Amino acid sequence: MNDLHRPGDTAKDLREGEVAVDLPADFDAGVYFIGRIHTPWKTRSECPKNARASDAICTVELEERWEAALKDVAGCTHLLLLYWMHEARRDLVLQKPRHYEAQRGTFSIRSPVRPNPIAASVAALIGIDGRKLSIRGIDCIDGTPLVDIKPYFSSVDSVPNAVVNWHASGTQRGE
């Protein structure tokens, strides 16, 4: 496997409010990139604040190898996409993202910076043409590697009354 530890993944280069840990010496499992997500945004700073903050139609381009696995996907109004946030460092346990004033635990926010930089985002499916999916509701950088496509089942995935208390307090902007 390629060595995907990034040069920046050290305890150095910490900003105020950030705390890093030593990463484990080895990975425990391997991920295949199964396609790419194409969006209008070329850098992290250009990306919308969250996935509902833009109506841009984006494109998921699946690798040819996996095309047959799209059978029946056209019948889904929404998909849960997993993708790899390949520009993020992985060693921060406490951080202060640009939108927030407070220091937060990594597992309490949706920042790309986390031990495994895998995003999970709900996208509306607009249409499928071969192995290209048109979607709405994604906020990642153009070229982001795709990790999985799942059907979104409201019966298990939708919890309208869920609350994130630190966010509900109203003093911070949303992720």
Place this chain on the structure above:
Amino acid sequence: MNDLHRPGDTAKDLREGEVAVDLPADFDAGVYFIGRIHTPWKTRSECPKNARASDAICTVELEERWEAALKDVAGCTHLLLLYWMHEARRDLVLQKPRHYEAQRGTFSIRSPVRPNPIAASVAALIGIDGRKLSIRGIDCIDGTPLVDIKPYFSSVDSVPNAVVNWHASGTQRGE
């Protein structure tokens, strides 16, 4: 990294309705297991049909290295957990899970069998004691490796009116 290709990941051992592809020669990224999920179910056949089919309280035990990242998590009513379904083969594009009568594309179902066997499940958070989280709403095997903990934001994660058409037709049992 450990070689986590499983001996069973070949085009052999296919059941009726299953179609496999050759897996890529190399992984593209590496995953750290950050903890384990403890549940009452020791085998896949014991697991509930889906995450809402049991009220069992399960435990997420985070590794000590990551404990500080739990700051502010206690204020979440629900979490999105990512975990690694380590017993699943990865090469099927078409499959016929035990609950279904029809052959389905891998990306149209929530089967653990997929190129990257990462599950995404919404769990209700009951409480946190140090680096142990009590949760409800998880259907995986005891000892399943944890990959990520995310706060569940109803504003972006909840889509109550989402539909999976093949499922809504009523001829198949749910996943």
